[in-house]
Amino acid sequence: MTGLLLDAFIYLAAAVVAVPLTKRLGLGSVLGYLLAGVIIGPVLGLVGSEESTTIQHYAEFGVVMMLFLVGLELEPAMLWRMRTRLLGLGGLQVSLTAALFTLVAWWFGTDWRSAIAIGLLLSLSSTAIVLQTFQEKGLSGSEGGRSAFSVLLFQDIAVIPMLALIPLLAIPELGSGQLSAAGAADHHDLSLVAGLSGWSYALVIVGAVGGVIVGGHFCSRPLFQAVASTGLREAFTAAALLLIIGIALLMSLVGLSPALGTFLAGVVLANSEFRHELETDIEPFKGLLLGLFFITVGAAVQFSILIEHAGLIIGLTIAVIVGKALLLYGLALLFRVRRADGWLFTLSLAQAGEFGFVLISYATQNRVLPDSLTSVLSLVVALSMFCTPLLFIAFDRLVTPRYAGNDAQAPPDSIDKHGTVIIAGSGRFGQIVNRMLRGAGIDTVVIDRTAQQIENMRAVDIRSYFGDATRPALLHAAGIEQALLFVIAIDDVDQATGLARHLRSSHPNLKILARAFDRGHFYTLKEAGVDWVVIETYHSALETGKQALTSLGIGSEQAADLASAFHDAEVRGRDILYEQWREKSEGERYGHGFRSLYIELEEALRELMQEEKENDNPQTSGNNAQD
Incomplete structure (x- = not known):
C-alpha cells in the first residue's frame, strides 16, 4: 500500500x-x-519502466x-x-x-x-x-x-x-x-x-x-x-x-x-x-x-x-x-x-x-x-x-x-472589464442588439473572431474583444460568472449550438438568447436549453409581408392585424412542431409524419388568416353570407 x-x-x-x-x-x-x-x-x-508500463495499462482508459x-x-x-x-x-x-x-x-x-x-x-x-x-x-x-x-x-x-x-x-x-x-502474462485473460x-x-x-x-x-x-x-x-x-x-x-x-x-x-x-x-x-x-x-x-x-x-x-x-x-x-x-x-x-x-x-x-x-x-x-x-x-x-x-x-489563429485579447451582458458575435445581428442595450445604459462585453470587425467597433467606442467565445477560459475572463444574460450571435451553426450546450451545462442560472438561422437550427438551440431563440429573418420577413399586404390595397390597420394573427399562429405551430421534432429519432425528425403535421398546421394558419381578414372586412363577410 x-x-x-x-x-x-x-x-x-x-x-x-x-x-x-x-x-x-x-x-x-x-x-x-x-x-x-x-x-x-x-x-x-524515481519510477521504473516496468512500473510505468503496468500503470500505462490503466492510464490507457483515459x-x-x-x-x-x-x-x-x-x-x-x-x-x-x-x-x-x-x-x-x-x-x-x-x-x-x-x-x-x-x-x-x-x-x-x-x-x-x-x-x-x-x-x-x-x-x-x-x-x-x-x-x-x-x-x-x-x-x-x-x-x-x-x-x-x-x-x-x-x-x-x-x-x-x-x-x-x-x-x-x-x-x-x-x-x-x-x-x-x-x-505468459496474459494467459489469465478472459475471452x-x-x-x-x-x-x-x-x-x-x-x-x-x-x-x-x-x-x-x-x-x-x-x-x-x-x-x-x-x-x-x-x-x-x-x-x-x-x-x-x-x-x-x-x-x-x-x-x-x-x-x-x-x-x-x-x-x-x-x-x-x-x-x-x-x-x-x-x-x-x-x-x-x-x-x-x-x-x-x-x-x-x-x-x-x-x-x-x-x-x-x-x-x-x-x-x-x-x-x-x-x-x-x-x-x-x-x-x-x-x-x-x-x-x-x-x-x-x-x-x-x-x-x-x-x-x-x-x-x-x-x-x-x-x-x-x-x-x-x-x-x-x-x-x-x-x-x-x-x-x-x-x-x-x-x-x-x-x-x-x-x-x-490569432491570440485572444485580454479582457479587463466585465458587463451585465456578454454578446458572442459582432455581425449585423449582434451589433443591433448591442446598440440597443448600450442605449438603455446596460454594460456589455462583445467577443468576435474577426479582428477587423473588432477594430471597427472600437473605433466608435464600443467595448469589443477578439477571441473565440466557445473557449471556456475566454468566457471566464469575460466575467461569465457575473453576467446575467448571454447573447449568441455566432455565424457558425455548429459552434452556436455547441456554445449553447456548454453554457446551459456549466452555467445553469445564466439566461441565454440566441439567433437561429432557420427552423432546424431553432429546434437544436431550443433543445440545447436556450431560453429565447429568434430566427434571424423572421421579424424582417413579417414586416415585409405586412408591407406587401398594404401595397396590395389592404389597409395598414388590417395588415397589422393579419400580421399579428400570423405571428400568434406561427408561435403556436412552432411549439407543436418542436415537441413533435423532439419525440422523433434523428432519421425521422424531418420524415413523412413531421411533414404531414407541418402541412396541417400551414392549412390551419391559412384558414385563421382568412377568418381574420373576413372579420376585418364586414362587407366581404356580408356578401359571402348573402351568397
Missing part, C-alpha cells in the same frame, strides 16, 4: 510541477506531461473515456455528413501510409510479414495527443481540425481489421519461445472468442457491436432515469463509469478495441437528455487518466537503448514524421484542405500513435515481430509522440504568422 501511495505521489507531483510550467511557456500541457514522465523515469529513476466523450458530441447525422472524409481521406491515409512504410521496411531487408506489421502500426496517429491539443488550442472547429478528426476516427476503426490480420502474418522461424514468453471459427467470431463481433448500439439506445435511458431520481450525484457518476467500463470489458472479451466500443456508445447517447450530465461527470476522470497516460509514455522511454542506437532511432523517427507529413500534405491538397488548415492537418497527424504500442505487443506475441525490432519500434513511436507538441508549436510560430489573415 505504501509503495502504491508513493508512486501516486510521485506521478501527481511531477504533473503539478511540469504542466503549469510548460503551459506558462506556451508549450501546452501534453509536452508537460511527457517531460514530467522523462524526469521521474529515465532521468531521476483514451477510452476521451473517445466516449467524442462520441457524445457526434450525432449519427453528423457522422453521415462526414462520410466522404471519414472513408475517403481516412481510408487513403491509412492505406497509403501503411503501403509506404511496408515497402521501405521490406527494401531494407525486413521479412515481408514483419514489414506489413510495421507499415500498419506506423500508419496510426495519436488520438490522445492530437484531440487534447485541439481542445486546448480551440482548433477542433477549424477545417484542418475536422479533417484530422475524420482521419483519427477512421484509424481507430481500422485497428480492428489490423488485429485480425496480424496473427495471419506469423513467422514460424521466430519459434514458439517468443510466443510463450510474451503470452469469449478463443478457439472460435472465423464465421463464429464474426457473428460474436456483430452481436457485440449490435448489443452496444441497441442497449445504449433502449436500456441506458431507463437506467439513468432511475439513478437520477435518487438525487445522488455520486450515484449518477457511478452509473456513467459502470456504462463505460462495462462496454470496454465487453469489447475486450470479444477481441475488439474498447475505445471503439465506447465511441459507439457515445454516438448512441448523443441525443440523450443525460448527455451533458455524462460529459460533466466523466471529464475529470478523462483528463486525469490522459495526463497519467502521457506521463507513463515519457517514463517508459528506455534511455539505455536510445543511447546505444541513437543514430538509428532518431533517424527512423525523423523519417516516420517526414514520410507521413509528405503523404498528409498531398492528401490535404487532394481534398482541398488549404492554407493554414492544410498545415494543421499535416503537422497534427505526422506522428505514430498510442495504438502502435498495442500492435507492437500483439505482433510480438504472435511471432510477427522479433524482439530486436520491438524495442526500436517502441522508441520510435514514443519519440514521434514526443515531437507532436513541438510540431504544434511550429504551427503556431511559423505557419500561423504566414497566414495572418486567418484571424481564428
Whole structure:
C-alpha cells in the first residue's frame, strides 16, 4: 500500500510541477506531461519502466473515456455528413501510409510479414495527443481540425481489421519461445472468442457491436432515469463509469478495441437528455487518466537503448514524421484542405500513435515481430509522440504568422472589464442588439473572431474583444460568472449550438438568447436549453409581408392585424412542431409524419388568416353570407 501511495505521489507531483510550467511557456500541457514522465523515469529513476508500463495499462482508459466523450458530441447525422472524409481521406491515409512504410521496411531487408506489421502500426496517429491539443488550442472547429478528426476516427476503426490480420502474418522461424514468453502474462485473460471459427467470431463481433448500439439506445435511458431520481450525484457518476467500463470489458472479451466500443456508445447517447450530465461527470476522470497516460509514455522511454542506437532511432523517427507529413500534405491538397488548415492537418497527424504500442505487443506475441525490432519500434513511436507538441508549436510560430489573415489563429485579447451582458458575435445581428442595450445604459462585453470587425467597433467606442467565445477560459475572463444574460450571435451553426450546450451545462442560472438561422437550427438551440431563440429573418420577413399586404390595397390597420394573427399562429405551430421534432429519432425528425403535421398546421394558419381578414372586412363577410 505504501509503495502504491508513493508512486501516486510521485506521478501527481511531477504533473503539478511540469504542466503549469510548460503551459506558462506556451508549450501546452501534453509536452508537460511527457517531460514530467522523462524526469521521474529515465532521468531521476524515481519510477521504473516496468512500473510505468503496468500503470500505462490503466492510464490507457483515459483514451477510452476521451473517445466516449467524442462520441457524445457526434450525432449519427453528423457522422453521415462526414462520410466522404471519414472513408475517403481516412481510408487513403491509412492505406497509403501503411503501403509506404511496408515497402521501405521490406527494401531494407525486413521479412515481408514483419514489414506489413510495421507499415500498419506506423500508419496510426495519436488520438490522445492530437484531440487534447485541439481542445486546448480551440482548433477542433477549424477545417484542418475536422479533417484530422475524420482521419483519427477512421484509424481507430481500422485497428480492428489490423488485429485480425496480424496473427495471419506469423513467422514460424521466430519459434514458439517468443510466443510463450510474451503470452505468459496474459494467459489469465478472459475471452469469449478463443478457439472460435472465423464465421463464429464474426457473428460474436456483430452481436457485440449490435448489443452496444441497441442497449445504449433502449436500456441506458431507463437506467439513468432511475439513478437520477435518487438525487445522488455520486450515484449518477457511478452509473456513467459502470456504462463505460462495462462496454470496454465487453469489447475486450470479444477481441475488439474498447475505445471503439465506447465511441459507439457515445454516438448512441448523443441525443440523450443525460448527455451533458455524462460529459460533466466523466471529464475529470478523462483528463486525469490522459495526463497519467502521457506521463507513463515519457517514463517508459528506455534511455539505455536510445543511447546505444541513437543514430538509428532518431533517424527512423525523423523519417516516420517526414514520410507521413509528405503523404498528409498531398492528401490535404487532394481534398482541398488549404492554407493554414492544410498545415494543421499535416503537422497534427505526422506522428505514430498510442495504438502502435498495442500492435507492437500483439505482433510480438504472435511471432510477427522479433524482439530486436520491438524495442526500436517502441522508441520510435514514443519519440514521434514526443515531437507532436513541438510540431504544434511550429504551427503556431511559423505557419500561423504566414497566414495572418486567418484571424481564428490569432491570440485572444485580454479582457479587463466585465458587463451585465456578454454578446458572442459582432455581425449585423449582434451589433443591433448591442446598440440597443448600450442605449438603455446596460454594460456589455462583445467577443468576435474577426479582428477587423473588432477594430471597427472600437473605433466608435464600443467595448469589443477578439477571441473565440466557445473557449471556456475566454468566457471566464469575460466575467461569465457575473453576467446575467448571454447573447449568441455566432455565424457558425455548429459552434452556436455547441456554445449553447456548454453554457446551459456549466452555467445553469445564466439566461441565454440566441439567433437561429432557420427552423432546424431553432429546434437544436431550443433543445440545447436556450431560453429565447429568434430566427434571424423572421421579424424582417413579417414586416415585409405586412408591407406587401398594404401595397396590395389592404389597409395598414388590417395588415397589422393579419400580421399579428400570423405571428400568434406561427408561435403556436412552432411549439407543436418542436415537441413533435423532439419525440422523433434523428432519421425521422424531418420524415413523412413531421411533414404531414407541418402541412396541417400551414392549412390551419391559412384558414385563421382568412377568418381574420373576413372579420376585418364586414362587407366581404356580408356578401359571402348573402351568397
